[in-house]
Amino acid sequence: MRIERKVEYFDEPLHLESGRILSNFKLAYETYGELNADKSNVIVVCHALTGSQHAAGRFEGDVKAGWWDALIGDGKAIDTREYFVICVNILASQFGSTCPLDKDEHGLEYRLKFPVIVISDVVRAQMKLFSRLGIKKAHTVIGGSLGGMQTLCFAIEHPDFCDRAIILASTYATQPWAIAFNKIAIEAILNDPKFQNGNYDKQNIYKNGLPGLKIGRMAGHISFLSPHSMDKKFGRNYVETDGLYELKGRFQVDRYLEYNGTNFSKRFDPLCYLYITKMMNIFDCTRHYDSLEEALSFIKAKLTLIAFSGDVLFPPVLMKEMQTAMQNIGRSKQVDFSLIDSDYGHDAFLVETEKFDFIITKALQCKI
Numbered sequence: 001m002r003i004e005r006k007v008e009y010f011d012e013p014l015h016l017e018s019g020r021i022l023s024n025f026k027l028a029y030e031t032y033g034e035l036n037a038d039k040s041n042v043i044v045v046c047h048a049l050t051g052s053q054h055a056a057g058r059f060e061g062d063v064k065a066g067w068w069d070a071l072i073g074d075g076k077a078i079d080t081r082e083y084f085v086i087c088v089n090i091l092a093s094q095f096g097s098t099c100p101l102d103k104d105e106h107g108l109e110y111r112l113k114f115p116v117i118v119i120s121d122v123v124r125a126q127m128k129l130f131s132r133l134g135i136k137k138a139h140t141v142i143g144g145s146l147g148g149m150q151t152l153c154f155a156i157e158h159p160d161f162c163d164r165a166i167i168l169a170s171t172y173a174t175q176p177w178a179i180a181f182n183k184i185a186i187e188a189i190l191n192d193p194k195f196q197n198g199n200y201d202k203q204n205i206y207k208n209g210l211p212g213l214k215i216g217r218m219a220g221h222i223s224f225l226s227p228h229s230m231d232k233k234f235g236r237n238y239v240e241t242d243g244l245y246e247l248k249g250r251f252q253v254d255r256y257l258e259y260n261g262t263n264f265s266k267r268f269d270p271l272c273y274l275y276i277t278k279m280m281n282i283f284d285c286t287r288h289y290d291s292l293e294e295a296l297s298f299i300k301a302k303l304t305l306i307a308f309s310g311d312v313l314f315p316p317v318l319m320k321e322m323q324t325a326m327q328n329i330g331r332s333k334q335v336d337f338s339l340i341d342s343d344y345g346h347d348a349f350l351v352e353t354e355k356f357d358f359i360i361t362k363a364l365q366c367k368i
Helices: 119-132 146-157 176-190 193-198 202-208 211-224 227-234 252-267 270-282 292-296 316-328 357-365
Strands: 003-010 025-032 042-046 084-088 138-144 162-168 302-308 335-340
Touching: 003 119, 025 119, 042 119, 042 146, 119 146, 119 270, 138 146, 138 357, 146 162, 146 270, 162 357, 176 211, 176 270, 193 211, 202 252, 211 252, 211 270, 227 252, 292 316, 302 316, 302 357, 316 335
Parallel strands: 042 084, 042 138, 138 162, 162 302, 302 335
Antiparallel strands: 003 025, 025 084
């Protein structure tokens, strides 16, 4: 599989939904496979909240493969012998695209002066990239969680861009349950003295981590799993070296959350995390319409919805409501809904790919 990593610079303004303007911006992206002569084999893959453009394969020095490597590659569900796959790092993310750590037109880092970005802004920026690359239409847009929000936005707001839209473990609007988990992270970061109102030393944060982000990620990680997966993985097992009657003694699940929270706080920027969680919280595809039915009525693509029974962050009922809305407007044949039996939790769309890869293969082969 051919894999390339690039950054595209745009010396032009991007008008944001908030009314603010990015005077210029950049987008980092990766591609997999070969673009055919008429550019008709493009699959756009949209990443989740803390993901990046590195969706598959390995570059020299990589510790692990891209986050959806099980699905993308030669002979896999998204077969790079047939398709040209592109994954773009979203605005506000630290992995190469314009984010709060970049400099504004005055040469100063944005930090907390960075504008709030919404999913529509993210997608509009990507459309500028595709236009520059000469990609007028995608075969498919696909994504899970925050990536599913992007996919839905592509389908509604740019209805002529793709023939197929595949959404996994996502929602048409972020609900209070998910916003509440994000609130813990937001408060923990903002109230951490080391955050210094966004003026922290970046190198110190990357070396030692930010305690507030660690706590926030621990809360978020709970929402990514499920009660069953935690029971199966940890049970009530106690850390062998800790005393049961020590106040700070830990269960195995405690140590797991501490380990993941600590590592995450050293590799992900707290400002970027704040802006992307805000982006997720704001998302509501109906905000400019009178109803979900009206919003979805603009979709021209074949819609494939894949939900997971153990997902507590974005419960299957949210995806089911989208199917029902399509049926209510007489579009039953335009939408497929699959409920995957999974106790893993929200992150099943990243982990249990063997349970749904065949659905993606079928959706890609569907005749429009």
